[in-house]
Amino acid sequence: MDVNQDGLSDMLMPYEGCHTPCQGAVVAMNNGNGTFTIVTNTPINGSAPGAAAFDVEGDGLKDFVTAGTDEFTGDPTKTGLFIARQNADGTFAKPVFVQLSAPAGGFPAVTADFNHDGKLDLAFVDGTNVAVSLNTTPPSACRQRTTDHTVTLCHPSDGAVGTSPAHIVSHATSSTPVNATQIYLDFKLVFQVSGGNLDTNLALTPGNHRLEVKSWSNGLSFRNDFFLSTITSGGGNPPPCTDSVNFTVNICAPGQNANVNSPVNVIAAAKSTAPITAMQIYVDGKLVFNTPNVSHINTDVPMAKGAHFMVVKAWDSTGRSFSSSRNINVQ
Numbered sequence: 001m002d003v004n005q006d007g008l009s010d011m012l013m014p015y016e017g018c019h020t021p022c023q024g025a026v027v028a029m030n031n032g033n034g035t036f037t038i039v040t041n042t043p044i045n046g047s048a049p050g051a052a053a054f055d056v057e058g059d060g061l062k063d064f065v066t067a068g069t070d071e072f073t074g075d076p077t078k079t080g081l082f083i084a085r086q087n088a089d090g091t092f093a094k095p096v097f098v099q100l101s102a103p104a105g106g107f108p109a110v111t112a113d114f115n116h117d118g119k120l121d122l123a124f125v126d127g128t129n130v131a132v133s134l135n136t137t138p139p140s141a142c143r144q145r146t147t148d149h150t151v152t153l154c155h156p157s158d159g160a161v162g163t164s165p166a167h168i169v170s171h172a173t174s175s176t177p178v179n180a181t182q183i184y185l186d187f188k189l190v191f192q193v194s195g196g197n198l199d200t201n202l203a204l205t206p207g208n209h210r211l212e213v214k215s216w217s218n219g220l221s222f223r224n225d226f227f228l229s230t231i232t233s234g235g236g237n238p239p240p241c242t243d244s245v246n247f248t249v250n251i252c253a254p255g256q257n258a259n260v261n262s263p264v265n266v267i268a269a270a271k272s273t274a275p276i277t278a279m280q281i282y283v284d285g286k287l288v289f290n291t292p293n294v295s296h297i298n299t300d301v302p303m304a305k306g307a308h309f310m311v312v313k314a315w316d317s318t319g320r321s322f323s324s325s326r327n328i329n330v331q
Helices: none
Strands: 011-016 025-029 036-044 051-054 063-069 079-084 094-099 111-112 121-126 128-135 149-157 164-171 180-185 188-194 199-201 208-215 220-230 248-253 264-271 276-283 285-294 296-301 307-316 322-329
Touching: 011 051, 063 121, 094 188, 111 296, 121 199, 149 188, 149 208, 149 220, 164 180, 164 220, 188 199, 220 307, 248 307, 264 276, 264 307, 264 322, 285 296
Parallel strands: none
Antiparallel strands: 011 025, 025 036, 051 063, 063 079, 079 094, 111 121, 121 128, 149 164, 164 199, 180 188, 180 208, 188 285, 199 296, 208 220, 248 264, 264 296, 276 285, 276 307, 307 322
């Protein structure tokens, strides 16, 4: 599990032994050279704890969570979760104890979005029972990592369940200018934008997906991998945006002369007799969006208030290009 979003797998290690404290759990960060550094140690009274790292409050940083008995009172009836919030620099705050009404302890601990609300929950074993603790923490504003060459995934949470399109927001931190940011869907490049800030909607088929947000700076790449499950919404998904005429682009949204808010949701599809190799969006003559090897797009484009001329352009493998345009007014 990549706890600090540097592209390296880190370790969560529950422990139990004849020392003080007897039980607990630690987070050890991967240094990238075969060694690890312990960054937080949470002692627990009671049985060996379950441990997990996930974004509890939706601020883009994974926190450290263990289950057990309150270490401060030693009261065996006072069980719950210890939550160590991750700071923007990769360190962890002192754990805060949250008491639960049901017993909490044992391992392994499993994280999943059990109630499909976009937030990760926690399940753990207590004797012969399985207890589930639903995450009711209010969402927080994204906190961008300060560590060099990292990508903060603000939304969605790694392992969340949601409907399509998925709203993906990320920020890259680098000591040198970030040239581009990309999204890989199931190991295939599906989206690219200039700079280090990304805010887009990505159409996903129902099922489990692996996604990767990768940023580039001076030829060096750094990334944040995450998993997302997509389900069909209860009311049914709207008809997809398609185009039935060759060498055309159909802009399904926004409409001509539409009054819209920023960011502007742009939905379009392209069709050709040859494979589509790129789709682009131009606003007032400036390229603001480019994505390769897709024949449809569903993305949000930030625009200043006022009247704009927007062009959606497609290219096929023969080098042919074709486009459609809209006059829109951003309120």
